[in-house]
Amino acid sequence: MSPEGEPVSDEAARLLAEIHAARGLLRTASDAVRPSAAALWTHVLREPGAPVDLALVRAIRTDPETARRYRALLAGQALAHAPLAIAAAHGPVSSRRIGPFALQILAGTEDAPPLLIVQTVGIRPPRLIEAILGDETRRLALPPPVNGVILLALDPAVPEASRLGDMLQDPACAVFLL
Amino acid sequence: MTGGYDERCAADLAAVCEGRDLSREDRAWLARVVTGAVRPNRDKPLWDLGHALAALARLTGATKGRDLVSLALDPGLARPALIAARLGAARAEGAALDARGLVLTGDAGWRTTWAGLSRLLALAEFLLTAEDLGQFATVSGWFGDLAAAPDGEAAAFLGKRLARHLAAYRNEHLPLATLERRFRALFGHLRGRTDFEDDDILAFWCAEMEGGERPGFRTIAEHFVTFEAAASLRGGLDGLTGAESLEAHAGWEERLDASLADLVADEPAEALVDLLAGLVDGPKILTGAERDDLGDFLRLEPFHRSRPLTTLRATSFGRVQSGLANRLRRGGGGPDIAERVACAEAETYPALAERVGSLAAHLDRMLRIAAALRVPADAEGLGPEVRDALAAAVADIRRVRRAGFDDPDLLTAGFARADAALLRLAEEVARLQRAVATLARQRPLAPAFASDRDVFARTFARAYAPEAAA
Known part of the structure; x- marks a missing residue:
């Protein structure tokens, strides 16, 4: 808008467009999605067995949109994750890859419970494992690796652990290593 | 917006x-x-x-x-x-x-x-x-x-x-490109002026309707609201964009940012829209139609105070245009396109002015009731006139035939939540009423509407010709 009445620069038009949009955004009444990202994030960071917000857990289980948002946060913070077993085999899966990690389940014997083995050679080892199958979620702490291998006994006497073992063998089970 | x-x-x-x-x-x-x-x-x-x-x-x-x-x-x-x-x-x-x-x-x-x-x-x-x-x-x-x-x-x-x-x-x-292009066209239309008239808005809208986008009259008026706000800043747009000339002054960056912050944070109409949104629950202080009217009259804030003609145009013909757009989107329903473009259904300016008057009177009545619910008529220290006014307002409650007005508790609670909003709305509607009255003295409303209808009908007819012929 120069005194000579020359057309104003494109820059002025651009700035007005940006101001106009910002003013419009302030006027728009838009409902924020619930639960908030902050609440979901707190849940993502929970330690196994720690108290949880039950309403939040219910929302994740029953509302597909909330479940999707929760998984997006979980995946963003996981060392590795896999939505499905890559070899979508029929019947139980005894080994699968989660990103750079190899997971294996050794069947139990008469004297020993089944074993979950996570190979972590040369990579930062995960601390937690979370399995999601349908609306069921299990999260367990993983022990530190010994010589690059994490071993977790899926003791039938510990329902959480034994159920995790069952879920991991289902090809449809999503796995997050945190 | x-x-x-x-x-x-x-x-x-x-x-x-x-x-x-x-x-x-x-x-x-x-x-x-x-x-x-x-x-x-x-x-x-x-x-x-x-x-x-x-x-x-x-x-x-x-x-x-x-x-x-x-x-x-x-x-x-x-x-x-x-x-x-x-x-x-x-x-x-x-x-x-x-x-x-x-x-x-x-x-x-x-x-x-x-x-x-x-x-x-x-x-x-x-x-x-x-x-x-x-x-x-x-x-x-x-x-x-x-x-x-x-x-x-x-x-x-x-x-x-x-x-x-x-x-x-x-x-x-x-999608800023459309806005940007439109602001550039607006600059071109005003040829370097920063002041503009109601008829500039109308002329610019008519020109934009020649293009394929067929923007709403109200949408175009909103561009002028932003333009006016930016142009009224100290230094105007040159000050906002001419960073080099400002660089000579200490603290120019902060001042520039403060100007921009004012432009966005002072965006005032949200408050009015919020006020209306807050009046949904409780006693029916406003009907749906009254809320719609208030929304249409006040949404181009501050134009309801400063540009009553644009406010009337946006309300009357803006509704015709949204009717056209809705009909095209739905592919049917109500009068056909050829009939709508003639603007036979457009509300006349005298009719709108009358509605502004009844809204102002209604809000005034509601404010009296709000006062009576706050202050008992036998409270100490009231003059006899005030006492009479409060007593009359209490008596008036029984004559209001609206949901919730027969339940004293609901009514008191509802008005207690609403009275700040009512006061603000009443104030703004009164300002619109005064602005329209001044306009009517300078430019009688009935002929103004008749000549505007010709312009809008002609513009609509040309812009929607393909659909009207279908």
Whole structure:
């Protein structure tokens, strides 16, 4: 808008467009999605067995949109994750890859419970494992690796652990290593 | 105010603003950063964010992206005072706190205040959660790269990444090109003038209708609202864009930013729309039709005070045009296109003026009732006239045939919630009424409507000719 009445620069038009949009955004009444990202994030960071917000857990289980948002946060913070077993085999899966990690389940014997083995050679080892199958979620702490291998006994006497073992063998089970 | 952003963007922004319960000024700032209305450099806030996160990583010993994500999402850090309390007197190599805020030492002395830091964290939350968390993994990964080595170089690099990221977000969710083109056309239409008349708005709308987009008359008027607000700033648009001439003055950057902040935060109509939204529950103080009328009359604030003719045009013919657009979208229903473009259904200006009058009278009546519900007529110290007025208002309650007016408790509670809003609406409607009265003296409403109808009908007929013929 120069005194000579020359057309104003494109820059002025651009700035007005940006101001106009910002003013419009302030006027728009838009409902924020619930639960908030902050609440979901707190849940993502929970330690196994720690108290949880039950309403939040219910929302994740029953509302597909909330479940999707929760998984997006979980995946963003996981060392590795896999939505499905890559070899979508029929019947139980005894080994699968989660990103750079190899997971294996050794069947139990008469004297020993089944074993979950996570190979972590040369990579930062995960601390937690979370399995999601349908609306069921299990999260367990993983022990530190010994010589690059994490071993977790899926003791039938510990329902959480034994159920995790069952879920991991289902090809449809999503796995997050945190 | 429509256009320039999509629903996704509005929802992304609302999630952050509501989750952190941001003040109006902070919301305005965040909205400006998102749309890019920051000068001289729209990427500056992202550069600042990179440095703030680097300083925070050092001070809190964060080494992983998740630690920084937690800081950004933590509602316990959403207020300047909360951040100051939480970080206390933390100190680390390369970063420090002082009474005013955060300092990244050794890096050209980058610093920010507590208030600045709380805004930057809100921006971080926006970037992390935008697109309903669709980009979370990417952005939190970048935070992780910074946390691994939080130095000045990494901070600048993150700033660059985030700037590119936000630019891509704007491309996707902020269709600014149409607005930009329209403002450029508006400048061309005004040929360098910053003042304009109601008829400039009409003429510009007619010209725009020649193009393929067929913008609403109200949409075009909204552009003029923004243009007027920007042009009325000290120094006007030249001051906002001519950074070079300003550089000679100390503190020009802050002043420029303050001007932009005013432009967005002073955006006033939200308050009026909010007022109407707040009057939904409780006794039926306003009917749906009254609320719609008030919304249409006041939505172009401040034009209902300063440009009553544009307000009448937008209400009368804006409704005809939305009817046309709705009919085209639905592919049927109601009168056909050929009939609508003739504007036979358009409400005349005298009829609208009369409705403004009845709305003003109704709001006045409701205000009297509100006063009577607050102040008992036998309260001490009231003059006889006031006493009579309050008693008359109490008696009037029984004559109001609307839902909720027969339940004294509901009524008292409902009015107690609504009376501040009522007062403001009554004030604004009274100002519109005065503006329309002044207009009517200068330009009698009936002939003004008749000649406007010719213009709108002709413009509609030409613009919607293909559909009208179908």
